[in-house]
Amino acid sequence: MRIADDVQTNAAPGRDTATAARGVARHVAIIMDGNGRWATARGLPRVAGHRAGVQAVRRAIETAVQLGVEWLTLYAFSSENWRRPASEVLDLTGLLRHFLKSEIAELKAQGARLRFIGDRARFDPDIQLDLGHAERDTAGNTKLNLVIALSYGARAEIVAAAQAAVREIAEGRFAADALDETRFEGFLSTAGIPDPDLIIRTSGEQRLSNFLLWQCAYAELVFLDLLWPDFGAEAFAAALAEFARRERRFGARPG
Numbered sequence: 001m002r003i004a005d006d007v008q009t010n011a012a013p014g015r016d017t018a019t020a021a022r023g024v025a026r027h028v029a030i031i032m033d034g035n036g037r038w039a040t041a042r043g044l045p046r047v048a049g050h051r052a053g054v055q056a057v058r059r060a061i062e063t064a065v066q067l068g069v070e071w072l073t074l075y076a077f078s079s080e081n082w083r084r085p086a087s088e089v090l091d092l093t094g095l096l097r098h099f100l101k102s103e104i105a106e107l108k109a110q111g112a113r114l115r116f117i118g119d120r121a122r123f124d125p126d127i128q129l130d131l132g133h134a135e136r137d138t139a140g141n142t143k144l145n146l147v148i149a150l151s152y153g154a155r156a157e158i159v160a161a162a163q164a165a166v167r168e169i170a171e172g173r174f175a176a177d178a179l180d181e182t183r184f185e186g187f188l189s190t191a192g193i194p195d196p197d198l199i200i201r202t203s204g205e206q207r208l209s210n211f212l213l214w215q216c217a218y219a220e221l222v223f224l225d226l227l228w229p230d231f232g233a234e235a236f237a238a239a240l241a242e243f244a245r246r247e248r249r250f251g252a253r254p255g
Contacts, residue, residue: 033202034049195215
């Protein structure tokens, strides 16, 4: 396990501290990386890696519920992923269709509430309908808030939020000098979602790849050398244990 050097209380200011007091990050976000390399190393087509990655998603959700994580955000499909070969994009969207058809009932039974962020308009109409249905069908669940980032890019999210704020200012809804961080957050696709306490990235890469750039300002970063299809309960627990060891000061000096 490789750990970022940025060591900073275990709950963000203004956030619920009960989960952190148990040594568990309230909100964990994961950059699920390495499906293609996992498949290549085994002489398999890339789609086999993506299918194995779906199994890792199931394990991550189950483990989050077992360990008491309240919010889990998964970076499933970036805005840049549309640039991949058409055959791979087709495989990925096919897996998304399968996930939405086959997994929602199980997620509902597990008590997971689904929310999707990102530009869903880029997906085919049937997928858009299934995304909305999944959100509505799980809206009453309270055991785990599961956020899935699809066709998501943080820079585009911030630009869209800025545009929305400018429109409201132009319409006279509030003055420009009243736009502070708290108000701006309300224009982001993650409005109402607590900032992530911990971001995990698999595959050994150490970068954020345009993921939650505004929201992760004070997140702890944990980089794992294993590929996403190999991610399981042990790796998840180890990342949470590393988080629990860190002192988070949010720019202040230690007391």
